Amino acid sequence: MSCYVVLGFGAAGAATARLLVEQGHSVRVVTRSGRAAEPGIEHVVLDAADAAALTGVAQGADAILQCAAPPYDRWASDLPPLAASACAAAEATGAVLVMLGNLYGYGPVDGPMTEDLPLSATGRKGRVRAAAWERARTLHEQGRIRAVEVRASDFFGPGVTDGGHLAARVLPPLLRGRPVSTLGDTDVPHSWTYLPDVARALAEVAGAERAWGRAWHVPTEPALSVRQMVERLAAEAGTGPIPVRGLPAAVLAVGGIFSPLLRELKEIRYQFTRPFVVDASPYEAAFEVRATPFDQQVKATVDWWREGSAGAAGAAGAAGRP
Template sequence: MSLHVVIGFGPAGAATARLLAEKGHSVRVVTQSGRSPEPGIEHVALDATDSKRLIDVAQGAAAIYGCAAPLYHRWASEWPPLATSVCSAAEATGAVLVMLGNLDGYGPVDGPMTEELPLAAVGPKGRVRAAVWEQARELHEQGRIKAVEVRASDFFGPGVTDGGHLAAWVMPRLLRGKPVSTLGDPDAPHSWSYLLDVARALAEVADEERAWGRAWHVPTGPALSTREMVDRLAAQSETGPVAVRRLPPAVLGVASVFSPLIRELKEIRYQFDRPFVVDTSAYEAEFAVRATPVDEQVKATVNWWRERLATKASDERFPDATGVHHPK
């Protein structure tokens, strides 16, 4: 089987690397800090903006997966050098560049989002995400690289913690039967991309030459509001109905003073104040991956979070003999 290089080991990078390893590929993961090896996966400590070293690490790769992202409040300054380095590695090695994208580049739209919409974001983070793809697309059209982008909505599922709206903000409180707070209108329809489906789509398009040169939306289940998703998650967890409260703008304003992340979220508030629905029919008409049924998504997510919180509680109660805690 072939070598695949995954840049980044957040939820999407980790899920993609492990899926590729399960398929029998050799997988090399690039992160700044590195990690201990795991079955089928080699971890390399490397700043991915160092194009010379990245090219060396990616020699012989069939595909490079761009799954890394700067901290949200640093997107405008740190995305361009990262994207340029990854494109340079794809050009130097001939590997297919498979980019993980999101929907921010479209900006506010009326109706379901399709891949044919213009990238018309007006905020700086939406503009930089659009520019990252446009750079790769232009290089592809010039014949210098082979590139494809897979765009996902908000992640959730096993493995998604801090970066998901249904993760750190919802699951720990929901499993304790406590009310949860949400950005925007909790009853607005919203598309949620299941993490495993994101990884499966990334792996699939890498092998499909007819997918290259354009963007595709990850197969995603029917749009459900935050309240509907919380109701399903609560029912699965058997914690009983959980109240869903909209965070008042004044609370967000105060929190933004202390949190760069919350301060930057104002750019994408429209995604939660109004319907935010993705159309994935183009992908489904061409390729095999389909969205995991919502009931399966919910069950797996609740089980994973329940185990995660139980393990964390156990570690806090029983540190090792040195007194050092070892969270999983």
């Protein structure tokens, strides 16, 4: 049995912590606010950006899994100290640092995204994400820590209730048979990463030495457009066909005057106006986790929302975008 420290208990952190418990490991979860007790998980109330305090909690851990993410509009200010603290704790304790990242660091690209692309994002959030991994990778190359990053596209699935493009904007109206409005072009291909597959990939690379020192993409089913996703979800829910409308850029600009979240979405609108496709073939060639078949993803997601997402949302928290 290994001991894992999981930072954050949003959708990704919660799914990962619970999976590790199922696999027979000891798990400590670090959050600022704490959580209700549940079997196998020790909840620790702590600001994970406090390196000294985090180092104390991580003593004896085999790995630190960094799944915490500040609110979307505070990434630039809050994510760097959080990433620095995780690196410091990994160096002080010898625990492997497993970072949950995303695809923002690449910026707009032509063709499928692969892990060997340069992290050349010009947007603020993309630069912050890229810098967090580059710091960890440098320390790894210097022999000071052991680190690996797992990158996912937009989350969807059971437990994703806020921030995710399909969760907050699409599923609630879809389940009521109402039209949905989404960012950008509703017909360009987009990769959607299933949350349980994120958790399984994080758990797998944490214990696989050959994975360390580089980034990997989570296995993800072939890209589908927003319209195709809505059609599949509505068919499963029995509420289709559902009209799908793209939000014009002007609407996003006006909304951003009043909403910090909408202001932040302007930076990544390119992800929904051009193909945004992830290639996870290197991971699949090296490890065992595979993307869950899409029909199973859709059924589990619709079932979860129908079985009482409002109550589950409070427990699951928010982590639509890693």
